[in-house]
Amino acid sequence: MTAVAHAAVDRDLTRVYVWDLPVRITHWLIATAIVVLAVTGYYIGNPFIVAPDPAGQEFVMGTVQAVHFFAAIVFSLSELSRIAWMFMGNRYARWHQLIPTSKNRWKLAWEWFKFYLFFRPVPPKFVGHNPLAGLTYILVYGLCLVAALTGYALFSIQAGVGSPMKIFGGLLPFFGGPQTARWLHHMVMWLLVAFAVHHVSAAIIVARSAKNATIDSMFSGYRFASQEDLDADEEDLAR
Numbered sequence: 001m002t003a004v005a006h007a008a009v010d011r012d013l014t015r016v017y018v019w020d021l022p023v024r025i026t027h028w029l030i031a032t033a034i035v036v037l038a039v040t041g042y043y044i045g046n047p048f049i050v051a052p053d054p055a056g057q058e059f060v061m062g063t064v065q066a067v068h069f070f071a072a073i074v075f076s077l078s079e080l081s082r083i084a085w086m087f088m089g090n091r092y093a094r095w096h097q098l099i100p101t102s103k104n105r106w107k108l109a110w111e112w113f114k115f116y117l118f119f120r121p122v123p124p125k126f127v128g129h130n131p132l133a134g135l136t137y138i139l140v141y142g143l144c145l146v147a148a149l150t151g152y153a154l155f156s157i158q159a160g161v162g163s164p165m166k167i168f169g170g171l172l173p174f175f176g177g178p179q180t181a182r183w184l185h186h187m188v189m190w191l192l193v194a195f196a197v198h199h200v201s202a203a204i205i206v207a208r209s210a211k212n213a214t215i216d217s218m219f220s221g222y223r224f225a226s227q228e229d230l231d232a233d234e235e236d237l238a239r
Helices: 003-011 021-045 060-085 103-116 131-158 164-171 178-210 227-238
Strands: 014-017 222-225
Touching: 014 227, 021 060, 021 178, 060 131, 103 131, 103 178, 131 164, 131 178, 222 227
Parallel strands: none
Antiparallel strands: 014 222
């Protein structure tokens, strides 16, 4: 396509405010927290830093555990805030963007699945969350819940007497005891890391194919949409 043709296409795009501020803030807080939790959690399970002085002087493990705990608090509060915003945010942040409530969104989820498998050359028309991504996020929120609850349950073992975290100790039998809870916590970490890798790669693929500022929108809140995108969005809301 020539530069003139590109310019003509660009003039047909509309700048749409998709991701409001709470969505963007929680997105980046969760992403940062997952990185910190994965690194510190891996160290807690497999210490790879050896301090030359006695542990009482260096206290490396204690520091890492403290960072892990505070990152978990940020992670949990951000997740709860994002879930609350599903009922308070703009049309693109709402829960129905994640849970398919019509045959049309299920059909679009299948079309997106084909696109991600390279059986479809261009993505279906969309503005906010595509239906397949929405379904994936529901699964991810479930994993996040398991990660948080198993983590707090494990922390309750070493929490001081009278600590409010002791209440989570009641979850240990539900998870099959400390060892099973620790295994679940570890496995969920790797699943979330795998999702993060997929999430970034999928965002790059969609950004290159749709040319709608998919990645930029998580900083600015704005995407570019064609009239076809907007029509498809209105049709989806009307169903």
